[in-house]
Amino acid sequence: MRAMNKQMHEVMQRRGELLASIAAQREQVAQIGTRWRTPLALADQGLAVVRFLRSRPVLVASVVALFVIRRRGVIGLMKSGWRMWKGYRFLTALSERLSSRN
Numbered sequence: 001m002r003a004m005n006k007q008m009h010e011v012m013q014r015r016g017e018l019l020a021s022i023a024a025q026r027e028q029v030a031q032i033g034t035r036w037r038t039p040l041a042l043a044d045q046g047l048a049v050v051r052f053l054r055s056r057p058v059l060v061a062s063v064v065a066l067f068v069i070r071r072r073g074v075i076g077l078m079k080s081g082w083r084m085w086k087g088y089r090f091l092t093a094l095s096e097r098l099s100s101r102n
Contacts, residue, residue, distance in 0.1 A: 063077075066080070
């Protein structure tokens with residue numbers, strides 16, 4: 001009976017050691033996950049941009065064509081894009097005003 005109690009005590013002691021080791025490993029995994037959260041989020045956003053561009057080849061080709069045709073580079077393209085955006089907003093606001101009159 002004593003041998004059985006001794007063996008049970010050893011098993012319970014080993015169980016306690018294993019549980020402590022598991023808790024320490026959980027903490028290590030949590031720290032690693034915290035460190036990788038920001039880089040993985042950035043990579044995920046990068047993949048989303050790539051998927052967006054791959055699903056819109058006409059848009060990508062248009063931007064490339066504008067770069068080639070304009071030769072003014074990024075600044076010129078940004079200015080043109082800004083003007084087009086402002087024009088678009090003006091025209092949508094104008095169309096909403098005109099349609100609300102009816």
